[in-house]
Amino acid sequence: MKIKVGIVGGTGYTGVELLRILVNHSQVEICVVTSRSDTGKRVDSVYPNFFGLLDLLFSEPEIDRLAECDVVFFATPNGTAMLMARELLDRGVKVIDLAADFRIKNIEVWEKWYGQKHVCPELVAEAVYGLPEVNRDKIKKATLIACPGCYPTSVQLGFLPLIENGLIDLGHLIADVKSGVSGAGRKAQVGILMSETGESFKAYSVAGHRHLPEISQGLEQAAGCDVHLTFVPHLTPMIRGIHATLYAKINKGSGDLQEIFEHRYADEPFVDVLPRGNHPDTRNVRGSNRCQIAVHQPENSDTVVVLSVIDNLVKGAAGQAVQNMNLIFGLDEKMALGIVPLYP
Numbered sequence: 001m002k003i004k005v006g007i008v009g010g011t012g013y014t015g016v017e018l019l020r021i022l023v024n025h026s027q028v029e030i031c032v033v034t035s036r037s038d039t040g041k042r043v044d045s046v047y048p049n050f051f052g053l054l055d056l057l058f059s060e061p062e063i064d065r066l067a068e069c070d071v072v073f074f075a076t077p078n079g080t081a082m083l084m085a086r087e088l089l090d091r092g093v094k095v096i097d098l099a100a101d102f103r104i105k106n107i108e109v110w111e112k113w114y115g116q117k118h119v120c121p122e123l124v125a126e127a128v129y130g131l132p133e134v135n136r137d138k139i140k141k142a143t144l145i146a147c148p149g150c151y152p153t154s155v156q157l158g159f160l161p162l163i164e165n166g167l168i169d170l171g172h173l174i175a176d177v178k179s180g181v182s183g184a185g186r187k188a189q190v191g192i193l194m195s196e197t198g199e200s201f202k203a204y205s206v207a208g209h210r211h212l213p214e215i216s217q218g219l220e221q222a223a224g225c226d227v228h229l230t231f232v233p234h235l236t237p238m239i240r241g242i243h244a245t246l247y248a249k250i251n252k253g254s255g256d257l258q259e260i261f262e263h264r265y266a267d268e269p270f271v272d273v274l275p276r277g278n279h280p281d282t283r284n285v286r287g288s289n290r291c292q293i294a295v296h297q298p299e300n301s302d303t304v305v306v307l308s309v310i311d312n313l314v315k316g317a318a319g320q321a322v323q324n325m326n327l328i329f330g331l332d333e334k335m336a337l338g339i340v341p342l343y344p
Contacts, residue, residue: 003329006032006069008061008076008084013182014098015075016047017318023053025322025336027329030054031069034061067091071325074098075318082120085144089123094328095144096321102127102146103214113210130324131218132333133157133268139327147324148218150316151177151211151233154244156218157271157291158308161264163222167257168248168304170227175215176245177231180238180282182313198237209233240313241282246306250297257295257304265293269334270315270323280309287311288341289319314339 005022009015010033022028033043035058042057044050059065063084066072071094074081081097088095104110107121118124128142129135131153139145148156155175162168181197212231219227236243250257258276265271271291274280280292294307310316319337326333 002027002029003071003325004029004031004069005325006034006066006072008034008066008072008074009080010043010058010075011035011038011046012075013313014317015073017313018073018075018098018321019043019047019050019054021314021318021322021336021339023050027331027335030056032056032059032065032072034059034066036060063087067093069093071096071328073321073325074101078114079116082118082123085123086120089143094142094325096130096147096324097127097145098147098317098321100146100149100210100214102144103129103148103152104217106213106217109213113208113213129218130320131156132320132323132327133265133271134160134218134222136327139324140330142324142328145321145324145328147317147321149211149214150179150242150310150312151175151209151231151244152215152218153316153320154242154291154308154310155215155231155246156222157310158244158246158293158306159219159248160222161261162248162257162304162306163219163227164264165254165260167251167254167260169251170223170225172249173219173227173229174247175229175231176234176247178234178236178241178243179312180236180241182239197235201234201236203232203234206232238282240286240311242310242312242316243280243282244306244308246308248304248306250302250304257297261293261295270319270337280307282309282311283343284341285309285311285315286342287314288339289315289323289337290341291315311341 038058074097082101127144127146130145130147261273274294296305
């Protein structure tokens with residue numbers, strides 16, 4: 001029998017990416033796609049790229065109908081999944097949240113950064129953080145997945161080999177990260193119009209971005225102690241992609257960093273460590289579930305520079321969510337995710 005899937009929030013960018021991936025998944029039947037604004041409309045009338053592939057209407061997010069699914073993805077704004085997760089879990093449905101409702105274990109920290117009251121803090125403790133390269137075994141047993149954010153995915157994958165091996169000064173980590181405008185979501189907002197962002201480039205939220213505590217939580221878990229991270233996001237005039245440039249001071253006797261990265265990710269199907277001297281482009285991963293990483297030590301100094309690129313909508317969101325689903329249901333985690341990056 002196929003896995004019955006529901007998607008809450010099917011008209012945002014991550015919801016549409018979920019549909020794009022799942023329509024080609026041989027073990028999945030998409031049963032419910034919700035959208036309050038487009039209820040009653042055919043999915044392929046709103047998104048003609050699904051013409052002939054998906055015979056469904058958008059519907060209201062009703063618990064009884066979603067409870068008929070085996071797994072429900074929430075591709076919704078922050079604060080939505082937590083309103084429905086408990087009832088779905090109680091009715092035997094697996095829940096995979098692509099937003100931030102269950103990512104941060106410290107409830108007070110979450111409420112501070114997301115500006116709202118958490119209505120089911122008891123679920124946060126049982127939620128598994130859905131970064132397969134770290135939590136694969138836990139994901140396989142999970143009923144509630146908190147998918148990582150796009151910035152946290154690229155930054156953590158870049159820093160983890162260095163931290164896990166005790167190779168860098170944890171008091172001075174820098175993440176200088178650039179994102180395409182789709183990371184802000186599908187909404188009418190002047191600041192993210194392409195005519196506003198084109199021919200321009202800017203940093204934002206330098207004083208503090210809400211992905212900072214999520215990244216720090218993951219790095220501190222790997223380190224077993226506190227870390228100090230300076231995280232500065234930037235908006236670039238492109239649609240898709242994240243490019244993380246990561247800096248750290250290397251401890252003495254660190255060994256061959258290239259070999260350390262290659263060893264750490266040798267068995268990871270969606271992390272590619274590029275050969276020495278390479279520089280990854282965001283276009284190299286566009287539309288795919290891959291992360292490409294390159295490690296450099298400029299002029300053999302005591303500074304390491306790691307370059308980590310992903311597609312924010314795929315490995316940073318929908319693709320990683322499907323990767324988690326595959327693990328939960330005992331499937332090959334690469335199923336439906338062997339998407340060759342788009343070029344050019």
